[in-house]
Amino acid sequence: xxxxxxxxxxxxxxxxxxHMDMVARFSANNYEPLPVVIAxxxxxxxxxxxxxxxxxxxxAYSALNFGHSHPAILDAFIxxxxxxxxxxxxxxxxxxxxxxxxxxxxxEMDLVLPMNTGAEAVETAIKTARKWGYKVKGVEDNKxxxxxxxGNFHGRTTTIVGFSDDPQTKDGFGxxxxxxxxxxxxxxxxxxxxxxxxTVAFLFEPIQGEGGVVVPPDGFLKEVRxxxxxxxxxxxxxxxxxxxxxxxxxxAVDHENVKPDLVILGKALGGGVxxxxxxxxxxxxxxxxxxxxxxxxxxxxxxxxAVARQALRILKEDDLASQSDKKGQDFRDRxxxxxxxxxxxxxxxxxxxxxxxxxxxxxxxxxxxxxMGEGVLCKDTVESVMxxxxxxxxxxxxxxxxxxxxxxxxx
Ligand SMILES: *Cc1c(COP(=O)(O)O)cnc(C)c1O
Numbered sequence: 279x280x281x282x283x284x285x286x287x288x289x290x291x292x293x294x295x296x297h298m299d300m301v302a303r304f305s306a307n308n309y310e311p312l313p314v315v316i317a318x319x320x321x322x323x324x325x326x327x328x329x330x331x332x333x334x335x336x337x338a339y340s341a342l343n344f345g346h347s348h349p350a351i352l353d354a355f356i357x358x359x360x361x362x363x364x365x366x367x368x369x370x371x372x373x374x375x376x377x378x379x380x381x382x383x384x385x386e387m388d389l390v391l392p393m394n395t396g397a398e399a400v401e402t403a404i405k406t407a408r409k410w411g412y413k414v415k416g417v418e419d420n421k422x423x424x425x426x427x428x429g430n431f432h433g434r435t436t437t438i439v440g441f442s443d444d445p446q447t448k449d450g451f452g453x454x455x456x457x458x459x460x461x462x463x464x465x466x467x468x469x470x471x472x473x474x475x476x477t478v479a480f481l482f483e484p485i486q487g488e489g490g491v492v493v494p495p496d497g498f499l500k501e502v503r504x505x506x507x508x509x510x511x512x513x514x515x516x517x518x519x520x521x522x523x524x525x526x527x528x529x530a531v532d533h534e535n536v537k538p539d540l541v542i543l544g545k546a547l548g549g550g551v552x553x554x555x556x557x558x559x560x561x562x563x564x565x566x567x568x569x570x571x572x573x574x575x576x577x578x579x580x581x582x583x584a585v586a587r588q589a590l591r592i593l594k595e596d597d598l599a600s601q602s603d604k605k606g607q608d609f610r611d612r613x614x615x616x617x618x619x620x621x622x623x624x625x626x627x628x629x630x631x632x633x634x635x636x637x638x639x640x641x642x643x644x645x646x647x648x649x650m651g652e653g654v655l656c657k658d659t660v661e662s663v664m665x666x667x668x669x670x671x672x673x674x675x676x677x678x679x680x681x682x683x684x685x686x687x688x689x
Pocket of ligand 1 (some may be wrong): 330339394395396398406431432433483487488516517518519520544545682
């Protein structure tokens, strides 16, 4: 067997450098990952192919809220995988009904529309809002507008990148879908000014994750709710990253006790093992769909549903929201108290933590690389912000260990 054939049949004996070389040669170059090749994960820890151990303080952008290989999630996954994985929705399956009932109860909403990825769920919410606008609100055909925010991140489809204000996100991908005016994130006056009779929805992240862990001013969510009600506009919260206990509450909108018309979920809904996303919302909006209007081959598949049901169960039974709330607050307090010279600001809610570098310290990426050398994996978001978002069930000892290293590197 030649060296190359050996490689193509087994990855057992390849080192990190060989793996990275293969990726460089055979994969499109749309990511620039940290130079670590992970081969195993358990709880908050991962191991690279050489056996080095790292603490995962990114959690796959909050998709791993339960950590790696959570035993109960794996049990649900394996048990369901042995029974039934996929039917498509041409037929019914025995996981979908219970999933919908449990998710609507968890969300205190009426209806669910299941998809797979976050971006698909965002697209679904957009289609819902437009159809609701035409069929219920009475907006003239093809005139519907959905107001979005500066600094937004809602995914990577052509329609969604069309209303991003990040030049790289859009460059080379036009022409874009019209009907998505932008307003300054966190400004209720800007939102007010942008509303027209053709406005059907306001789509926003209650905390902007990819935008740099940007927390809107206190009271913003409440004012959005009032404004949307007043003008008969759907309030659509993209909680793909902030939902399911990440920010110390069930949803980030729960910090202000407001109820959107539609909530978009993804990432952690699949327990870190399956892509599961959904739009959950009121009957008036999600009730606009008729058979054939919209769909997805894998959306609502029994394997994803079984895993999501288990994820919701763990979320409630282990009270991950209060764990996230306490651990995150404590982390931020102690990090601020350390007065690190490289840090301009520490922000966030729960275990969604943003560390903004001083202008002198520059971009966050090199500091993430230094932290990796200390055994902590995390990721820069916008240029100057380092995001710390470990699994919500991380032990206090492990979180202390991470904090020590963050302080050491950024002092
Ligand atoms: C990650 C993310 C998405 C997109 O999810 P994908 O599964 O990557 O398509 C959408 N909205 C927000 C707020 C996100 O953080």
